[in-house]
Amino acid sequence: MLRLEDLTLFVRAAALGNFSEAAREAGLPPAQVSTAIKRLETQLNIRLFARSTRSLRLTPEGETWLPFATQMLDTLHAGMQQLQTSEDEIRGTLQIAVPSDLGRNLLLTVFLDFRRRHPALRLRILFSDNLADIFKDPVDVAFRYGHNDDASFISLPVAAENRRVLVASPDWISRHGEPKTLEELRQHNALTYSLRGRLYDRWTLFRDGQMHEVQVSSVMMSDDAEVIRRMAIAGEGIANKSWLDVSDDIAEGRLKIILPDYQGDPVPLNMICPHRKQLSPAVRLLYEAVREKCALKLQHLPL
The missing domain is CATH 1.10.10.10 (Winged helix-like DNA-binding domain superfamily/Winged helix DNA-binding domain)
Structure with missing residues (x-):
C-alpha cells in the first residue's frame, strides 16, 4: 500500500x-x-x-x-x-504568504484573532517581499500588491482602491523643510525600495488627471518594505508607501503626508491561490476578515 x-x-x-x-x-x-x-x-x-x-x-x-x-x-x-461541518470546526494547517510591512503592521493582528476564533486551525505565516510561487512554494494563499494579469491562478480583490502616498516624519520636516513642488521633492533624500535587483527610484504621481514621473535620489535603500517604513519614522527621508502600510503611522502622528495635492500610483491588494479547490472554508473566512480590516483603513484614504 x-x-x-x-x-x-x-x-x-x-x-x-x-x-x-x-x-x-x-x-x-x-x-x-x-x-x-x-x-x-x-x-x-x-x-x-x-x-x-x-x-x-x-x-x-x-x-x-x-x-x-x-x-x-x-x-x-x-x-x-x-468533514468540517461548521465554522467552529475548521481545522488543519493554513499556509499564508504576505508582504513584510503589510503582514507585520496590519494583518498580523487579523491572523492572531482568526486563529483564536478557530483554535483547531494552525497557521504558517511567511513574511517576505519576494513573490511566493503559489504552485511550488508551500503556501495555500498569498496576499499580493499590484494588478493581476495572470489567468493561471485565482485572484480575489481585497483592497482595490489602495494607493501609495508620500510620507515623512515630523522630525525630518522640521530639519529639512517640507517640499511643496515636484522639483523640490527631487532635491530631498528619498528612501528607495529594491526588489530582485531592481531599484524603484522613479515615483509616479497624479494631479488633475495628469501623470508625473519623478526621478528621486537616495543615500539609503532596502529590499525590505518594513525597513523603509522604519527609516521614514526615524527621520531619514521621504518614503513612497502603500496607504495600508502607513495609515496607522499617519493617524498617530509618526508620519505626515507630503504633497497632499498629488495622488500616488494605485497598488490594489489581492488574495491569490492556485485554483478554486484551494478556496476552503478557512480560506474564505480569512479572506473576509482581511478584506474587512483593509476596508476600515481605506475609509480614511485621502481623496
Missing part, C-alpha cells in the same frame, strides 16, 4: 527539484526522503527520478505519475475539508 508521506515527499521533491530541500521543508533527514522515494519506486516498479551528483530531474515515468500523485493528495485534502 502506498504511504501518504511517500506521496507527499515525492510531490514536494518534484516541485523543489532537490531531496535536501524537501527534507528541510518537512523537518526530516535527507536520507529519509531518499528512502521514501526508493520505497515508492519499488511499489510502482518504475524509476521516478534521474539522479546525479549535480542534478535531480523527473524521468518520463515520473512526469507521467506526478499529476496522479498530486490529484490523490488534493482528493484527500478535499475529503478532509468535507
Whole structure:
C-alpha cells in the first residue's frame, strides 16, 4: 500500500527539484526522503527520478505519475475539508504568504484573532517581499500588491482602491523643510525600495488627471518594505508607501503626508491561490476578515 508521506515527499521533491530541500521543508533527514522515494519506486516498479551528483530531474515515468500523485493528495485534502461541518470546526494547517510591512503592521493582528476564533486551525505565516510561487512554494494563499494579469491562478480583490502616498516624519520636516513642488521633492533624500535587483527610484504621481514621473535620489535603500517604513519614522527621508502600510503611522502622528495635492500610483491588494479547490472554508473566512480590516483603513484614504 502506498504511504501518504511517500506521496507527499515525492510531490514536494518534484516541485523543489532537490531531496535536501524537501527534507528541510518537512523537518526530516535527507536520507529519509531518499528512502521514501526508493520505497515508492519499488511499489510502482518504475524509476521516478534521474539522479546525479549535480542534478535531480523527473524521468518520463515520473512526469507521467506526478499529476496522479498530486490529484490523490488534493482528493484527500478535499475529503478532509468535507468533514468540517461548521465554522467552529475548521481545522488543519493554513499556509499564508504576505508582504513584510503589510503582514507585520496590519494583518498580523487579523491572523492572531482568526486563529483564536478557530483554535483547531494552525497557521504558517511567511513574511517576505519576494513573490511566493503559489504552485511550488508551500503556501495555500498569498496576499499580493499590484494588478493581476495572470489567468493561471485565482485572484480575489481585497483592497482595490489602495494607493501609495508620500510620507515623512515630523522630525525630518522640521530639519529639512517640507517640499511643496515636484522639483523640490527631487532635491530631498528619498528612501528607495529594491526588489530582485531592481531599484524603484522613479515615483509616479497624479494631479488633475495628469501623470508625473519623478526621478528621486537616495543615500539609503532596502529590499525590505518594513525597513523603509522604519527609516521614514526615524527621520531619514521621504518614503513612497502603500496607504495600508502607513495609515496607522499617519493617524498617530509618526508620519505626515507630503504633497497632499498629488495622488500616488494605485497598488490594489489581492488574495491569490492556485485554483478554486484551494478556496476552503478557512480560506474564505480569512479572506473576509482581511478584506474587512483593509476596508476600515481605506475609509480614511485621502481623496
